[in-house]
Amino acid sequence: MRSLGTLVAVSLLAATIGRSAAFFVATHPPAVRAAEGVWKGCRGQSQCRVVPRTRMQLGEGDESARLAAKEAFVAAALGGPKNGVGCTTDQRADIEAKLNALCSFNPTKEPAYALLRPPFPYFDGTYGLVYTNTSGGSSGKLGPFVLDVTQTFEGIRDIDQMGFSRRGIFSNGGSLGPLQTSLRARCEAKTESKLNIVFEEMSLSLFGVQVQNKKFDPNGKGTKGSWDLRYVDEDLKVIRTNAGNVLALQKVAPLGGESYMDKQKRLGSQPY
Numbered sequence: 001m002r003s004l005g006t007l008v009a010v011s012l013l014a015a016t017i018g019r020s021a022a023f024f025v026a027t028h029p030p031a032v033r034a035a036e037g038v039w040k041g042c043r044g045q046s047q048c049r050v051v052p053r054t055r056m057q058l059g060e061g062d063e064s065a066r067l068a069a070k071e072a073f074v075a076a077a078l079g080g081p082k083n084g085v086g087c088t089t090d091q092r093a094d095i096e097a098k099l100n101a102l103c104s105f106n107p108t109k110e111p112a113y114a115l116l117r118p119p120f121p122y123f124d125g126t127y128g129l130v131y132t133n134t135s136g137g138s139s140g141k142l143g144p145f146v147l148d149v150t151q152t153f154e155g156i157r158d159i160d161q162m163g164f165s166r167r168g169i170f171s172n173g174g175s176l177g178p179l180q181t182s183l184r185a186r187c188e189a190k191t192e193s194k195l196n197i198v199f200e201e202m203s204l205s206l207f208g209v210q211v212q213n214k215k216f217d218p219n220g221k222g223t224k225g226s227w228d229l230r231y232v233d234e235d236l237k238v239i240r241t242n243a244g245n246v247l248a249l250q251k252v253a254p255l256g257g258e259s260y261m262d263k264q265k266r267l268g269s270q271p272y
Contacts, residue, residue, distance in 0.1 A: 066105035070236065073098040077131040077248060082146045084131040085139050095131060099248065103230040103238055110192040111229040116156075116168050119271070122232050123168055125259040126152045127249035134245040140174050147174035147181075151249055153260050155271075157186065173255070180205040187227070195227045 076095045080087050084095065108114050108122065115123050129149035132139045140147035150173045157167040167186045174181040182203045187195040199222075204212040216223045231238035235251035254262070264271035 062105065063107075066102070066107060069098065069102040069105055070233075073102045073248070074130065074236070074250065080131075083129050083139050083141075083149060084133060085135055085141050085146050092133065096133065096246075099131070099238065099246070106231045108232040111232040112189040112191060112193050112195050114232065115195070115229065116166070116187075116189055118156075119261055120153060120156075120168075121234055122237070123153045123170070124261045126150050126252050126254045127237060128252040129247060130250050131248040132245060136245075138241075138245055138247065142174075142176065145176055147176045149174050150252070150255065152255050154184070155260055178207045180208075190226060193229050195229070197225045197227060199223045199225075 073095070076098050077084065080091050080095060084092070087095065111122070127150065129140065129151075135141055138149075140149040152171050152173065154169040154171055157169060167188045169184065169186050172183045172185065182205075183199060184201045184203075185197055185199045187197050190196045198218055199216050200218070201216065202212075202214045203210055218224075226242040228240040228242075229237065230240055230246075237249045239247045239249070241247070258266065261271055
């Protein structure tokens with residue numbers, strides 16, 4: 001009976017993710033053209049310029065207000081149902097009012113470029129979902145269960161001649177006991193605040209053993225999307241997807257015990 005229940009859980013999860021092709025970020029847009037790099041205004045290297053420093057200089061009063069708004073939002077999100085799934089109308093209105101107040105204090109200039117700029121202070125490590133306004137697959141909801149949802153930075157591709165990353169690789173994960181899911185994707189700056197997202201591969205594991213793996217057609221339906229980065233600091237990100245879903249993620253202990261950058265330093269590898 002126990003093994004049958006496990007198989008049913010795996011089947012349900014596979015069906016859920018397979019239909020959406022996006023467990024964590026539920027997006028089904030038409031194909032969008034990827035940006036050419038993290039350079040602003042790039043149409044070839046001769047026309048590129050380096051983006052400016054990304055940390056905005058907030059006044060003392062604004063910084064205090066930002067920290068207060070952040071504390072209020074996180075407390076409201078964590079005080080509600082897990083991941084925001086099952087919020088009452090009043091709960092959701094309160095959480096989102098605090099979320100919107102926080103986003104008005106976004107301290108990071110040009111967050112899409114900042115996210116992909118080494119040494120990746122806004123991307124490296126693992127982030128856990130604390131709130132979303134959707135009850136679809138990106139919320140972690142699976143039948144009567146709500147999974148722990150994480151996003152983990154896995155590295156970079158296509159470094160340009162000036163040492164900037166053109167694409168970041170990350171995985172969106174979900175866990176429920178021995179059941180683990182992973183949806184790998186890449187992201188690339190589209191504008192100062194938007195990223196193009198392409199989902200590449202989905203896998204399911206049970207008791208640490210991979211039981212399913214599926215690679216996505218990069219031009220297939222539902223495999224491309226975009227993020228609007230509404231708020232980014234060193235340990236909190238607020239994302240709005242092209243489907244209108246809002247996701248807030250807070251930094252947690254890195255999966256596997258160390259982040260990508262920490263691992264590269266330990267191994268003596270050149271991380272970028």
